[in-house]
Amino acid sequence: MYSFKNDYSEGAHPRILNALVESNFEQEEGYGEDRFTLKAVELLKERIGRTDVDIHLLSGGTQTNLTAISAFLRPHEAAMAASTGHILGHETGAIEATGHKILSIETEDGKLTPAHLRTVLDTHSDEHMVKPKLVYISNSTEIGSIYLKNELVQLREFCDENQLILYMDGARLGSALCSSENDLMLSDIPRLVDAFYIGGTKNGALIGEALVICRDSLKEDFRYHLKQKGALLAKGRLLGIQFLELFRDNLFFDLAAHANRMAEMLRTELGKAKIPFLTESPSNQIFPILPNALITELQGKYSFHVWEQVDADHSAIRLVTSWATKEDKVAAFIEDLKKLI
Amino acid sequence: MYSFKNDYSEGAHPRILNALVESNFEQEEGYGEDRFTLKAVELLKERIGRTDVDIHLLSGGTQTNLTAISAFLRPHEAAMAASTGHILGHETGAIEATGHKILSIETEDGKLTPAHLRTVLDTHSDEHMVKPKLVYISNSTEIGSIYLKNELVQLREFCDENQLILYMDGARLGSALCSSENDLMLSDIPRLVDAFYIGGTKNGALIGEALVICRDSLKEDFRYHLKQKGALLAKGRLLGIQFLELFRDNLFFDLAAHANRMAEMLRTELGKAKIPFLTESPSNQIFPILPNALITELQGKYSFHVWEQVDADHSAIRLVTSWATKEDKVAAFIEDLKKLI
Amino acid sequence: MYSFKNDYSEGAHPRILNALVESNFEQEEGYGEDRFTLKAVELLKERIGRTDVDIHLLSGGTQTNLTAISAFLRPHEAAMAASTGHILGHETGAIEATGHKILSIETEDGKLTPAHLRTVLDTHSDEHMVKPKLVYISNSTEIGSIYLKNELVQLREFCDENQLILYMDGARLGSALCSSENDLMLSDIPRLVDAFYIGGTKNGALIGEALVICRDSLKEDFRYHLKQKGALLAKGRLLGIQFLELFRDNLFFDLAAHANRMAEMLRTELGKAKIPFLTESPSNQIFPILPNALITELQGKYSFHVWEQVDADHSAIRLVTSWATKEDKVAAFIEDLKKLI
Amino acid sequence: MYSFKNDYSEGAHPRILNALVESNFEQEEGYGEDRFTLKAVELLKERIGRTDVDIHLLSGGTQTNLTAISAFLRPHEAAMAASTGHILGHETGAIEATGHKILSIETEDGKLTPAHLRTVLDTHSDEHMVKPKLVYISNSTEIGSIYLKNELVQLREFCDENQLILYMDGARLGSALCSSENDLMLSDIPRLVDAFYIGGTKNGALIGEALVICRDSLKEDFRYHLKQKGALLAKGRLLGIQFLELFRDNLFFDLAAHANRMAEMLRTELGKAKIPFLTESPSNQIFPILPNALITELQGKYSFHVWEQVDADHSAIRLVTSWATKEDKVAAFIEDLKKLI
CATH class of the missing domain: 3.90.1150.10 (Aspartate Aminotransferase, domain 1)
Structure with missing residues (x-):
């Protein structure tokens, strides 16, 4: 029996395990303040081409989505997502459990456009309804499609005009960026979205997602949210070592x-x-x-x-x-x- | 510089890393349904001496505490904890973030007694106050003390008489059970508490806590809570493999x-x-x-x-x-x- | 300018104001334990034909919905509602703010049927999705339609077969029960639904909804939930006096x-x-x-x-x-x- | 039997009932946009001596506290209160139910001082603990004491120096301001605190508290929070008419x-x-x-x-x-x- 069920059936790339073994007895600070994590964050900033972003390493996708979205929104604000979006149907109401509604949008291909968002904004006009505030997109999407650069530019413009936060779930960002149809570079993303994450779990790591916060106003006190939501690993080195290995070269x-x-x-x-x-x-x-x-x-x-x-x-x-x-x-x-x- | 700062400064015991390497390319189910986790759960039940408990593997202590306590309580119910309790002062309000107050109790030695609980119950008598429902204890405690068997028996009796849930945070349960003053066996615990966890992170694992739910009424649908709180790792094998190694023998x-x-x-x-x-x-x-x-x-x-x-x-x-x-x-x-x- | 904008444009029926004036200087207990409220509850039980229900008086519809639904559900459980349902689009995410997702169902006429619910249950089968648990219906609905007795009987049966809670928002229950097409009596409702409320605000009261909890397992500690959600009025008499007047005769x-x-x-x-x-x-x-x-x-x-x-x-x-x-x-x-x- | 049990044993001052009767058949907008409420708000601004504050009328104290505090804080931020504070012990965990911890402070007389707050800030220094942000005081306090002007000036200064929000629960503000020992005027308060409420329920109204938001950054979208928490009465006129009567003259x-x-x-x-x-x-x-x-x-x-x-x-x-x-x-x-x- 061979499995094509998902992209997390095996363990980690051998180089990652090797890095864990080699660093094993070095004493490090806890909670993501270890040297490996600090170095991984610096390295990621370099690869992204931006030194002014904040980067936090978390263990999984649902954890990252719920921590980020609940930190970014005020209580009456809602997320918008394609009806196929992972946070809508496959995270057991994790976002709602933090108090926020997700407004579902039917799409052809799992991708949101300004026209979709326009309709939601037009029908949410007063205080008897939630205030749509955060746009959740995934790249690649849950049904395999990817965003082209121009599509993101248009979303960015719409979000700017309407004071919306654009958040990209990158559980499978690696696959999106390496697609033959892709025209986006990792370094394009920070100026197109307000926050995104680079998925490790589904691309060779044991666990690990790197959340990149690009918009200044979303950065403050983020480590408090990590800790409150159970996302701050005591041995944060486990995440740092893996991202260091994944981005040390082209792995x-x-x-x-x-x-x-x-x-x-x-x-x-x-x-x-x-x-x-x-x-x-x-x-x-x-x-x-x-x-x-x-x-x-x-x-x-x-x-x-x-x-x-x-x-x-x-x-x-x-x-x-x-x-x-x-x-x-x-x-x-x-x-x-x-x-x- | 040598560190006595905590018990999570290094990586994992070499046998654990080795087990990860050896199992690395086996294809497994995701989300804790892999063969390693299933086997680890069986093994733990054996060590605990109870086949009727439910066991779930989670990544860290705060994650475990918030997932369990929010699953166990109804909205108006509160936890009680010694003022030194980890959930009170070192988890950034994680329990309150799920909607529940923690009632703080001053103690001499970080340990709760029926007398402490009596006072809380006596002063929380009507619907203008939260209803004290869950007793949070840690063993060993945050200040190093441990519970003797007789002390737990008394707490158990009090909880039974007052319909309270007794929950033990076992982040450092290994150290408690191996203390020279300890008279408790791992197999005593399931009949003394309603739920507890066996801490791996602070005792040789990379990450991992094994939550044991002993009381039937607390078991239902627990995997939903795991998923909702971001605690269900895609590569759950990472946890299973470690606990399998830790409990395969006396490690x-x-x-x-x-x-x-x-x-x-x-x-x-x-x-x-x-x-x-x-x-x-x-x-x-x-x-x-x-x-x-x-x-x-x-x-x-x-x-x-x-x-x-x-x-x-x-x-x-x-x-x-x-x-x-x-x-x-x-x-x-x-x-x-x-x-x- | 004459208004057909809503059914809460004027104050209260003069008999209600008169009752407030007449009782004004009697000293009463606070928080719904006054004699008027106790009497109103007894009177309502009589009119409903059931002495074994619990009845609580609250100030408004959103308040009632959020207090009841959050009290009835565990964290991973969700409500189901017609897409026109008040809780879905006109209560600013009040239910989600208590942590629960609402699953939206498209309908022809604002009314839910077992077939609708069947589809939701069939597509929510595991712990990666919320667990559908409470069926929210409104009678009359937000678009004016009403439930016939037989339709409720079918919903009841479906809910029983699937361990679902059936909750009826009765903000406009008076209008529904007095409709020329209605075949339902107030006394039929408690055996058809698990909880419902009788709306006063939109039928002659200044404020006030009477929540009737019919299912035993939903009754426990409900006053704690009232207090926690800000729904327990210090001068609860204000609600009791009004319902007493509305149900004293046929008003x-x-x-x-x-x-x-x-x-x-x-x-x-x-x-x-x-x-x-x-x-x-x-x-x-x-x-x-x-x-x-x-x-x-x-x-x-x-x-x-x-x-x-x-x-x-x-x-x-x-x-x-x-x-x-x-x-x-x-x-x-x-x-x-x-x-x- | 005569009652000295509380200050909400009777109904309302006769002038208030009379005002309800006289206005009863005027058609008005719902949800606090009626002419009475708009006029009451203008009148209150005049009495407070500030046209730039926002004022919202709510039904009760717990409702006001939970709506305001949850709107003002981000998820990781906590309130501080005297151990005698109403939100700590008599509101059934209403604040925690919105996700926020309250840090309890022992006092001699129910009043907080900068020294109290200093101690809390000094012991909450990193992301493993909640971030103390809002100072909850009540005037008069739950044990009858009142704040002198100079005490509030000192709290204000401390809050400014430490970016804290100062919130005053004024359930019994009338009694405080009319105390023989008081040296504070209603018009002093808006420059001393960031938000406060003027209690009507305990001073002659049937129900009603007037929340005054003085700090600009706390005003945005507040009506969304009102609606989400069930605090927006359909017949908001009930509140407007009462405050109009209470503040029309010196009542x-x-x-x-x-x-x-x-x-x-x-x-x-x-x-x-x-x-x-x-x-x-x-x-x-x-x-x-x-x-x-x-x-x-x-x-x-x-x-x-x-x-x-x-x-x-x-x-x-x-x-x-x-x-x-x-x-x-x-x-x-x-x-x-x-x-x-």
Whole structure:
């Protein structure tokens, strides 16, 4: 049984484990004030091309989203998100548990546009409704699509005109930035969004997300929020060491590029076999639509999520590749699939 | 510079790192449903001597406390804690952020008794006040003391008589159980408290606390709370592998015993030198009272917390030992101190 | 300028003011333990035909909804509501501010059915999503429709089968129960829902809603929740006196019947004039669709809400009648409207 | 049985009821946008001597405290209060339910000083603890004492130096301002505190507190918070009409002066009888210490709170006078008491 279920099935890239082993007996400060974390933060600022951002390392995506969003908003302010957004449907009401409504927006492709936001603002005009304030986007999105630079520029302008906070969930930012369709550089992001995070967990780390706060007014006292939400690890070194290794050279991008290449193989070969896709995805998650009987057959040898029913006889499945996905397993999957068609 | 600042200055015990390396490429389910976590949970149940408890692995102490306590209480119910309790003064209002007041109780030694609780109940009698419901204790406490079995039996009885939930923060449970004054076994705990956690972070793990829920009525839907509070790690294996290693044999206890032995050395030798202590501590945190000038001298070679001012010329410092504390460094510290007296 | 804007434009029915004046100098206990409130509660139980319910008097609808729903749910549980539901779009995120998500359901007529709920339950199956637990319905709904007895029976059965809590917002319950299409009696409600409230503010009181808790497991400690949410008035007598007067005889129903009769006049005459309606409403809120130019003309003499744009040239307006609506004003409105067509 | 239990045992001053009756059939906007409320706000600004403050009318004290404090603070910030403060012990954790810790400070007389605050700030220095931000004071305090102008000036200076928010609970502000020991004018308050409220409920209104926000940065979007917390009454006119009547002339102060005069009678005559007091109170709450047997006797004819046990044979009781307290009843109480000594 080989798994295409997600991009966190394996442990960490060996270089990361090695770094943990090598640094193991050095005594360090706790709570993210260790030398590894401080160095990782400096290194990340360099890679991002901005020394004036604040960077905090957290353990996971839900933790990062809830800590950041609850810190950024006042009690009556709400987030806006595509209906496919992770915070809306897959975080057990974590944002609402901090007191904030999320306004759901139907989209074609999981991406928000100024027109979407305009409609929300126009229908939230007085104090009997929440005040829409934070725009939550994910890149790549939960259905595999990615934001082009021009799309982010337009969102930025809209947010500036309407005093909105633009926040990007980057759980799979590596895959987005390494997509063949991408025209965005890591260093473009800080001037386009107010805060974002660089996902480590789904790109080769054991755990770890690097939250980058770009807008000055959102930076104050952020470590208080980290501690209050249980996000300040005693051995913060665990996070620092990993990000140091991922960004010391090109490892972070190499791992994402591998994941994308594996997805590209699947996409190309399935496309040749005339298999349709639920969404257009240039990143490491693809959603082929297959006959249900065929899905059952495949499940004998591979594990993956059945994403949604498409019609009585067909369903879309989700195939996720990662830094650890083996090329020969991808090839075997394609061959097995072709035999079954 | 050698640090006695805390018990999380180093990484993890080498066997743990080794286990991570060896298991690294096995594909596993996410979110704590991996085989390592399932196995660790079974193993822990065995060690605890109870198959009917629920066990969840979380990343850190604040995270565990806030997730458990907010899951256990209804909105109008409050926790009670010794004024030295970690949730009261060192978790940035994490419990209050979930909506619950903590009632603070002054104690001599950081430990709660039925008499303490009686007073709180007697003064909280109607709906204009919160309803005291959960008793938070830590073992060992924040000032190094430990609970004897009989003391827990009395608390248990009081809680039963008054429909209270008894919750034990076990961030340093290893040290408590391995203390020379301890008369409690791990397998005694589930019938004495309603829930507790076994701290890994401060006893040889990279991160990880094992929350044990003993009372049936507190178990339902707990994984929802984990997810909502950001405590469900995608790569839950990271926690499972560590607890598996710690409890596969006697490692967890051996590490705690080492920490205690190092503290014992300090306590004995400082005692011989007629140095008084702020608290009576038979565990891995001790609080000698030293002249301020001497403290300044020591700070040239050792790092530790200055805990509190005792009088104009003296302060108590906190020395913490751990699984990784080196005996020769302890010996050197003692020698240096003796020279300075 | 005459207002059809809402049903809270005037003060209270004169009998209520009179009762306040007459009781003014009697000394009473505070916080809802006064004799008037105790008597009102007994009287309401009689009218409801159930002595085993708990009844609490609160000041307003949002206050009642947020206090009840937050008391009834555990942190990971969510409410379900029609997308038109008051708690979803017109209470500034009050429910989310207590930590709970509301799952929005699109409906034809503002009313929920078991089929709606089935879909929500089917798509919320694990701990990565909130757990749907409370069904919020309003009767009459925000768009004027009412629940028939059989519809409530079906909801009740579905809730029983799925361990759901059925909660009815009765801000306009009087109008619903006095509708010509209604087949429900006040005394039917306690066996059909788990909790509901009888709205006073919109039916002749100055302020006041009577929350009736029917399910035993929801009753415990409810006064703590009232106090915590700021809902326990020091002079609770203000609420007790009003409900006593409304239910001493048939006043509550007489006032609602008047409001409905005024709406019926409007509906009938506008119908004769071939004016279409946005929703089918047999209660005291109606939504005629009118040419925009005509709306502008009417606004010169009458105030009302423009509810929503229907096409480029037409909009639906909301006309609300109340216990205080004057028949001659209704007649004048109809005449003015007919002239303008 | 005559009650000295509190200052909310009776209804409202007859002029207020009369104003409700006279305005009853005027149609008004809802939610505090009616002409009465707008006029009351203008009138209050005049009386306060400041046109640049924002004023909102709410129904009760707990409601006002929780709405204001949760609106003013960010998630990690805490309030500080005297241990006798109403928000600490008599509001069922209402502030904590909005997510904020209250730091309790022991005082002699229920009043906070810069020295008290200094100690709290000095011991809350990093992100592992909440950030003390809002200073909650009540005037008069819960034990009857009042703040002198100079004491408030010192608090103001300390708050300015330390970026703290100074908030005054004025549930009994009328009594404080009309105390014979008072040297403060209503118009002094807005430059001394950042926000305060003028209590109506305990000074002749049916319900109603007027929250005055003086600091610009605290004003924004406050009506959203009102609505979210259930504090925006549909018939806001109920509050506007009352405050209009209380401040149209000197009624508010006349009522408070009467209450104080009644308390003064009690204090003087009990003093003559050598009865000691638990606290020095120049306002409408006094706390004589009486033999327990005598208390029991008095309870046959009068109702009041037994405040606390002083020694085995004596307890302090609380006697509260109000705008409605009858002079002949006070005289009778004194006579009865003297007979019993």
